[in-house]
Amino acid sequence: MSVDTKAETGVEKSDLISVFIDGTEVKVPKGTLAIRAAEMIGVAIPRFCDHPLLDPVGACRQCLVEVPDAGNGRGMPKPQASCTLEVAPGMRIDTQRTSEVATKAQKGMIELLLINHPLDCPICDKGGECPLQNQAMANGPSESRYLGVKRTYPKPVSVSAQVLLDRERCVLCARCTRFSEQISGDPFITLVERGALQQVGFYEDEPYDSYFSGNVIQICPVGALTSSDYRFQSRPFDLVSTTTTCEHCAAGCELRTDQRHFQVKRRLAGNAPEVNEEWNCDRGRFAFRSGRGEDCLSRPLIRENGVLRVASWPEAIDAAVAGLKRAGNSVGVVAGGRLTLENAYGYSKFARLALGTNNIDFRSRPHSEEEAAFLAHAVAGRRVGEDGTYRGLEEAKQVICVAFEPEEESPIVFLRLRKAVRKHGASVVTVAPWLSNGARKLDAALIATQPGREPEAVAQLEADANSVILVGERAATLPGTLPAVLDLASRTGATLAWIPRRAGERGALEAGCLPGLLPGGRPVAESAARVDVSTVWGGATLPQRPGLDADSMFTAAANGELEALVIAGVEPTDFTDAKGVRAGIERAGFVLSIEQRLSEVTERADVVLPVALIEEQSGTFVNWEHRHGRVNRVIKQGGSPMTDLRALAALADALGVDLGVRLAKQARAELDELGVWDGARVPRPVGGVSFESADRRAEGAPRRLFERHKHPVADLGLAHGTTGDGVVLASWRQLIDGSASNDHAPALRATAKPAVARISPRTAERLGLVDGEDVSVSSQRHAAVLPLVVEPTMVDDTVWVPGNLWSVGLGELAVLPGDQVNVSAGGAA
């Protein structure tokens, strides 16, 4: 358990007070709880309800200690709960190590806790890693004197699809209910009933809907809350644990992944105080089976007479090389945003060195040139601490989210923002079309903005050096938004951080997987930058002309202007126009797919190379803070895994080029050698929208747009339609959706939010639509039918739909937020 590190670091020596734990003097900050002070000198007082990241409750009474001197010369007459006792100067605290009173009190408490506990450790998932079991052994009586009847309940109860509750095992410590109320803000579970019949309960019609529900399983100090996914799968002592980094988003959570018989059984949140503290999201915890289906690739495939057939590696490499050689440098590389830093580096180097092209892009999602310029200018080549950090969020006075939904796009950022709001009084402002549930939980003020009008909204915002601006990946295709946030940051001194959704994006940027950037944020156009890289790459000549971005590559391929494509980790529906991507793949002369699972791309590829799953390899994910998180190999079966990097090295060899890196650690060493670009940065992108923010201020417009109160909505005049009769699309992806990485995790999928369309009451009235009915949201290309929710905070003339509609990706509609769509009643398009 971590002691609040801030208390250790942020305190002057003079603020420390002396207390005596079992006679040993320890200096601690004022306000420290006795149980934490004891931890500092290695004295573990048994506890159940206490958790350093939750507010103290003092319910279980296990941590009783004797206080012979409260610091005023007088002792406390009764044993005190050390989890709620703030130390005072000179206080003497005697724990079970030195005090008979404390020992008896603790033994008595364990005995009481066990009278109604089933002692079914041999069939309990928690047995072997159970604080109740461990502390009963360490601090409890060896035998119970209880001869009565135990409380029993029918078991288990499903709290949600993922979380099961065995009430008779529960010690009613309220950790789970406090977590859901305090940390995640989803108080769908609570204690009900009284006395010995008190139990964790929930309202039948409102199941435990939370993206963070798995954490309650992890912090349950007994086996009362178990995971439907892991239940009866293994005993803790049969598991092999590996500390690693989560591959699901750019939060960079440290994980503990447990495997047995070379199969991942479960994933737990690691303990990383600077990143995810001790939490993670349900996707990170439960979505680890996607590579376990029959669609998982294990052998290379080559197309013969129009049909894919299994091939040996040498055969497949030869076929790939033949295809690539035919194309020469008329080739493009699309390396999706889910790769480790090292694998992305492999693609970056392979494209330049082996294929002689700068046609490389990691952005397998809607993107723009403006975004590429923004990334090159403000993100690439930067290090932890230069921009926003989790700690910075916690300490910020104000956090502004632009085109960014923390709970959906980066859940751990959301948790840290909630902590900032709850503990430190930070205020959150969101520039969004409506006040989402996640934003409500942050007490966020909504700047109601129709998609496309973000630049105007941002131009009118106030901020200062204590503000942090978070901008999400959606800003890429909202023209002028990224320049506007840059302008806001430089105008006010606020910190700016770009938070992509995918785990590999920040690393791929660093590795140089952009048409205009080399590793370390070096602009392709700068000869000095090319010389830097060329030196480390053995003096090779690098292509000088900036390449094509992903959309342009597919368009070029579809027009017959690009001979070959190398594609890794890409779904066509993730792009702006899925049909265009498919056309590109189909018409390219040669397509090499490097994949883990069968996909739309492998279906159309000429050669498919199977590569290792994330648990089979090591590497690095770079999170939004620019922090490097180590990915460690969990499944150590067989020889070296065939990673993307090894496959690329083999291809390069066959092409007659030495890639120079074959293993992740070699790639890392080379990246270290390269370092970051210290020359002139790409100039700041300039927005196409002009604002009169300075004039507005001169006119004496209110500097604070809104006071801090519950969910204010600031009307900047951006909430109304500019489109006449049409409706503008708003959208973002939900954390748990139809994404392939959530496959084979049915319990997780069952907790996904339903896909609905949201419009404002006024627009519903204008279009004659009623809450709850099915509506059709359509573009010229395609239509999606969804149930309608009339959302009071939604801006007018706008419809919001989730970014992945399960059956239909937004890419099928070929529309982006800010574009016009039609909304009509019923299933008719």
Place this chain on the structure above:
Amino acid sequence: MTDVLTPVLSANWADERAWKITNYERRGGYAGLRKALQQSPADVTALVKDSGLRGRGGAGFPTGMKWGFVPKDNPNPKYLIVNADESEPGTCKDMPLLLASPHTLVEGVIISAYAIGCRYAFIYVRGEVLHVIRRLQQAVREAYSAGYIGKNILGSGYDLEVVVHAGAGAYICGEETALLDSLEGRRGQPRLRPPFPAVAGLYACPTVVNNVETIASVPQIVDKGAAWYQTMGTEKSKGSTIYSLSGHVARPGQFDAPLGITLRELLELSGGVREGHQLKFWTPGGSSTPILTAEHLDIPLDYEGAAAAGSMLGTKALQIFDDTTSIVRTTLRFVEFYKHESCGKCTPCREGSWWLVQMLKKFEAGEAEEGSVDTMLDVCENIGGRSFCALADGAVACVTSAVKHFREEFEQGYHTPAWELFPYERSALFPPRTAPAEYPERDSNPGQGALEQTTGSEGGLA
């Protein structure tokens, strides 16, 4: 003997329709309020402080001092809450008072609220006593109509709103912080202290929580003066109070007497123990106060006297048990109450009361293990003083004091059922209307009741 009694709170109880505002006013009611409004709030607080009035809810904390803890510089609203959640076995002083003369409390609320600068007062009444709630609501309505509550009370410029709030029926909500949670609409469970209610109570604002009898004493103190109040009572326990005699006495009831009266005197007033029987044991202030025996007949029943005898004055609910009563059965009934009322928040109370009931059932059935009296005492030691609030302390106090005075009777529970030693119909005050019910079978499962209770709860959860 009538000179022993000092009818202060109960003086008007026998009046015709004493609960109506006109009848209360005819007796001089609301004179205290008029006097108070002519003084500064600080002066009223000082007056109450000088009178020596102490909390009548059981703990006996000086009332004026409690009011003084309310921070003057706190910008938040200040709240006064009357704790009328009277529900301990034996305790029955506040409900008769509210039924007979609710305006005594209402007047007290207005004066006390004025003294502490409160503009919003709450009366938290136990939910089961619907007739009392209605009478109190009617009284508050009358006081609004008469201009005693509302805007600009009696032209003084002082505004006050009074809300009568019915609890949902939980003993724990008599614990002041649990009461606050309940009043805020949460489950009634005690809060962590500090912060104390005087600093951060209801809605995290400065709050004073006082017992009904305490607040009801204020009007006459203001009307007749601190010196008058000081003439009654003992050195450290001033004033008069209501003693509630129940059980095996000839004439049970409320006795309004100065603090420091003895049980011997009260028994004389109430016609003594049931004819033909001797006093066996008694509680000085409800089931949570350690029991006393005949040897304590002459201790002064004030805060200090009860404490000196190893008990507490509590709510002055004197339950009298004669020689027909089984101490084991009585203790079991008391502990069953605490088990039922334990809120469940902390381990020792929740689990301990569950365990004690099962143990005591075995003692009652004559099936206790040899030596289990000591086990029970040790379990009590692991509960008392270890729990989150004082509820569990009350639960074990009746057990430890019972064993202290009647250990041999518990030891007989190793072999003989209590109903054989003390046939239960003999301790009944009234003859049974039908034939006496069968005693529980000796071989019945002592945990069966517990299981039924568990299963019974499923209805609420499914």
